[in-house]
Amino acid sequence: MAADDAGATLSGLGEFAVIDRLVAGRTQPPIVSVGPGDDAAVVAAADGRTVVCTDMLVEKRHFRLDWSSPYDIGRKAIAQNAADIEAMGARSTAFVVGFGAPADSPVAGAVELADGMWHEAGLMGAGIVGGDMVAAPQWVISVAALGDLGGREPVRRGGARRGDSVAVAGVLGRSAAGYALWRSGIGGFDDIRRGHLVPEPPYGQGAAAAQAGASAMTDVSDGLLADLGHIATASGVHIDLTADALRADVAAVADAAAAAGVDAGQCVFGGGEDHALVATFPGPVPPGWRVIGTVAGDGAARVTVDGADWRGDPGWQSY
Amino acid sequence: MAADDAGATLSGLGEFAVIDRLVAGRTQPPIVSVGPGDDAAVVAAADGRTVVCTDMLVEKRHFRLDWSSPYDIGRKAIAQNAADIEAMGARSTAFVVGFGAPADSPVAGAVELADGMWHEAGLMGAGIVGGDMVAAPQWVISVAALGDLGGREPVRRGGARRGDSVAVAGVLGRSAAGYALWRSGIGGFDDIRRGHLVPEPPYGQGAAAAQAGASAMTDVSDGLLADLGHIATASGVHIDLTADALRADVAAVADAAAAAGVDAGQCVFGGGEDHALVATFPGPVPPGWRVIGTVAGDGAARVTVDGADWRGDPGWQSY
Structure with a gap:
């Protein structure tokens, strides 16, 4: 983050400038042909199917800002979605993120949150390909994950058989x-x-x-x-x-x-x-x-x- | 909704029973091979690419429960995501929904919200394929949309030329x-x-x-x-x-x-x-x-x- 943003708030910097900060310098994986900055992203789905899930995290319910750093919250938000993709027998390829926060929240916190998300997504070679930022009374983070089955059939919950x-x-x-x-x-x-x-x-x-x-x-x-x-x-x-x-x-x-x-x-x-x-x-x-x-x-x-x-x-x- | 749920709250009925109510009786489009009820959904992406976007709506910021019915809020949440998919030159195929609400909210409101979402998704032949429900101090709705380019190139924002x-x-x-x-x-x-x-x-x-x-x-x-x-x-x-x-x-x-x-x-x-x-x-x-x-x-x-x-x-x- 540029030094002149130290201490800036989300409303002080403005929505589009904040998004620029969050997106700057990220490297998308090769399967992402359109990343953030347009109306929607475009991600390869060579398998011909897309696995998709979503999880929402609400401040004080799923995390506390006095326990977790924004970086850790970002990691957790990605990890729990990625785990759902894994549980189908797939690998995560891309994430989109909705982020609500009070307008007077420091920009630095949002940048840390995004850094944590990118760190975690990087563990599986995936990218954060889009998002939405809104004003909200408390932090709320909603992630949707896309996954790739690599030609395998999805593993569902209903297939367990006696003797397994x-x-x-x-x-x-x-x-x-x-x-x-x-x-x-x-x-x-x-x-x-x-x-x-x-x-x-x-x-x-x-x-x-x-x-x-x-x-x-x-x-x-x-x-x-x-x-x-x-x-x-x-x-x-x-x-x-x-x-x-x-x-x-x-x-x-x-x-x-x-x-x-x-x-x-x-x-x-x-x-x-x-x-x-x-x-x-x-x-x-x-x-x-x-x-x-x-x-x-x-x-x-x-x-x-x-x-x-x-x-x-x-x-x-x-x- | 069964008559015995009239007046039930989200916490009274419990998360899994509420989800059962929201999912019951919906018909998924043929491209959905795994719908709600597993860790993630599986949606066909015959084009070999998936278009994806997300939008978050927060009560009192993006809608008011004294102006809008839950049904209308559901329609709006789907419509604004679908419009982003359209804006890439694609068609919406599937949506996942994160829904936060106070634990004492009536189940009837959540069902109406889902009905509105299904109505709107039906206008384009798409399905609601998954979601997450959490407790939150106010209503917050996060939708992610998937879209199909049908073999066309995505239409981006950067291609306008003089004379167009x-x-x-x-x-x-x-x-x-x-x-x-x-x-x-x-x-x-x-x-x-x-x-x-x-x-x-x-x-x-x-x-x-x-x-x-x-x-x-x-x-x-x-x-x-x-x-x-x-x-x-x-x-x-x-x-x-x-x-x-x-x-x-x-x-x-x-x-x-x-x-x-x-x-x-x-x-x-x-x-x-x-x-x-x-x-x-x-x-x-x-x-x-x-x-x-x-x-x-x-x-x-x-x-x-x-x-x-x-x-x-x-x-x-x-x-």
Whole structure:
């Protein structure tokens, strides 16, 4: 950002000048033939299909500006959309972003937000190809993501079958444990506290799972049990997790959870927002995936742990 | 909606049950192979490219719940995105929607909003393929639109050349005149007041303009002069409008503007939000388009009316 903008506000600089700042110097990937600055962007879709999803983040509900830097919020907003694209067995190619903020917000914050978004998009070789900026009483960020299936069939939630393995790629429980630390004002546990602010979806593992024949997949956004519940419902199956297989995940957050006075098991089984991928496989699971249970039966949708109902909360709803 | 939901709130019914209500009974167009209910949707992109854009609407800034019904807000949110897709010379195929609202909002309002969105999307044979619902202090609606170029090259803003005709398809000035009526609490002028709540972009005319060889195009969202200014800047040209060619547009809103105490010419030349399309053509303009000026020269970007600077405000900025 030019030095003479230091301290400028969105309304002081004006919409079009702010957009110029956000767009300047970004390098679009080669599949983007029209980027920001026109009425719409144009992105290659060589596969002949486009995967698309959207997620909205509202200040104080999904992030707090006193916990997260705008950079981290930008990373998170892209990551959680990219995880949904991964969960179809696709790769993210492009994002568009709606950004609402008070008119007196510093331009520097918007630039940091965009920097974080570009950082995260860069992890998968994707671009931010367009957006909209509006005045709003609080920060609100809406991202839509496009993805490429690379010729594969999408992996849906309804394909799990009895006898499939249930496997996970990525981190579990860290965001929930981190949230408990932040809420309690407890320092230390830096990785875990950061994990709440910036999830790390296992980019590339969605496509790897599709290639390995995954029968159903989703990302862990609401909570492991809640999200597996969506697969169980869509597939009409009973999924049984093995607590032993998740012992290391529980141990990894045990000290932090204890410090914050929450249950580490609950963080792992009921915590969302880490955006791990969870999938079912009729055959061997690919590298980077670990088996945590099985599809134990057909019929009534159900998710159990070692054959029993989970003692806690399976996850989160928006209202 | 089932009778037993009458009066239910979003939090009372719960996120997933609300989504079920919004999705139930909708018919997706054939190009949608995966619709709502999974991590992401899958939409055909036979052209091998996808056009994509996004727009965010915030309560009290872009709409008022005491002026607009949720149905009208849904129509407007889709229409303004679809107009951006049209402005590239494409047709809208699919939309995803982020919707934030207070947890105690009636479910009925969310259903009406979705009904309005489906109505508008139906005008172009498109579907609402996915979304996200979150709790927010006020209504906020973010739409992303996908479009299909049908094998044509996108029409950008930078292609206008000296000697081209400048032409418009759709309505000008009605939304601005309607806004003035609403703001002044003046009844009557029903078409004009409705025009502010629900714009009517000339669907199909974007593709028609592309087919007729349009050299540059945009939609009128900020104001006719402001939006032509974007073409003038991107193309490096001087655009000159002919006031006489817009006399009928001014006359159409003259009584309403007079009643509301605003200038009818200002509504037409500086008013946005009608989402007309404005384009430049090296050859004849297609049916449904009317010539309103010429690309008068190269060099410094400039938009004039009968050779002179406009006496009023060219249009709107977000901050």
